[in-house]
Amino acid sequence: MLPFIEVWLGQQETALLQAGQPLTTAQLRDAQQVGVRYPERIRVVVSEKIPMPQGGVWVVGFYLYRLICRRPIGFALGYGIYIRSPYRNSRSVLVHELVHTAQHERFENLGAFVKEYLSEVLEFGYRYAPLEEEARLIESALCVTKLSNRLKQ
Numbered sequence: 001m002l003p004f005i006e007v008w009l010g011q012q013e014t015a016l017l018q019a020g021q022p023l024t025t026a027q028l029r030d031a032q033q034v035g036v037r038y039p040e041r042i043r044v045v046v047s048e049k050i051p052m053p054q055g056g057v058w059v060v061g062f063y064l065y066r067l068i069c070r071r072p073i074g075f076a077l078g079y080g081i082y083i084r085s086p087y088r089n090s091r092s093v094l095v096h097e098l099v100h101t102a103q104h105e106r107f108e109n110l111g112a113f114v115k116e117y118l119s120e121v122l123e124f125g126y127r128y129a130p131l132e133e134e135a136r137l138i139e140s141a142l143c144v145t146k147l148s149n150r151l152k153q
Helices: 003-019 025-033 059-069 091-106 110-124 130-142
Strands: 043-047 074-077 080-084
Touching: 003 043, 003 074, 003 080, 003 110, 025 091, 074 091, 080 091, 091 110, 091 130, 110 130
Parallel strands: 043 080
Antiparallel strands: 074 080
16 A cells, blocks of 8 residues: 555544544444454544545545445544434444444554455445445344435435
8 A cells, every 4th residue: 555545544543533432332332243353442523524535646546436435424444433424323324334443453454454445346336345245234234224325325
């Protein structure tokens, strides 16, 4: 992974960890159920907009992702999670992002996870990317109320 990508990822995760709120007791249980090893490290930021990189070659990957996914409603970067404000109370959105946090823990570092995630999205499409499929399956199994219009946004 290119150094400026690693820097951007690190800056975003640091900002999330500094500004975010810790998980509630119920959310900690969900994080443990989806396989997060260190749920106490997670911080959540509710925001109107999810930031994306603003320069460099790698920005193309993120914009391709946004073309496929259109308007993400949640975005996990390591132990930091962005949730768009209209979905602040959606358990399914948070659980989906918690699965991505658990997936990140299985990789060597955040950069390696993001590289694999974006590669899968570009190869298989957002809906059929293996890491996305895993997140949706676990979200569906854990949450009674599903966000059925997730892909329509």
